[in-house]
Amino acid sequence: MTKLAGGDIFSPVRSALAGVAVAMALFQLSACTSTDTQIVDTSSPSGLSSGQARNTGTFPNLNIPPQSAASQISDAEKAEKLSELKTAQSSQEAEGGAVPSDEELLKKLAATHAQKTLSEIEGK
Structure with a gap:
């Protein structure tokens, strides 16, 4: 194998391939950036059911127990309804x-x- 002054014959090829690899990586990373600037509306949503989250600037308090939408049936009511179904x-x-x-x-x-x-x- 022929040797050059700084190493073997393949070192120029290796450095060229390394340069190509770096160029490809930079090209792929440039695809992740965008030149479009979009203005984000930070005003609060209109109406109670806008369907979007609202940033209040505070963390939610997860220690508040949830309120039930309707009263739950008792065990006596459950047994009564079950006996009606069995009778039917x-x-x-x-x-x-x-x-x-x-x-x-x-x-x-x-x-x-x-x-x-x-x-x-x-x-x-």
Whole structure:
């Protein structure tokens, strides 16, 4: 292998490739910058439901417990509603034998829906 005064024959190639690599990196970094200047509106949003966050300049207090939107049902109310549902279920089972499954209901709906749609299309 032929040696140059400062090293081997590949050192000029290596320095050229290093220069190209640095130039490519700088080119890619320049793509991240922008010359467009946009004015940001810092005024407070109009209306209560603007859908945007409002900067009050303070941190939120996370120690305040959230307020519920509606009163919660008590255990007694829950038991009462559950017993009403069980009563309704047992009365349906007594009338028809067994409560139809979801699959049966969907098949019946598909059959009646198809007939109804065809009659509407045909204008009958």
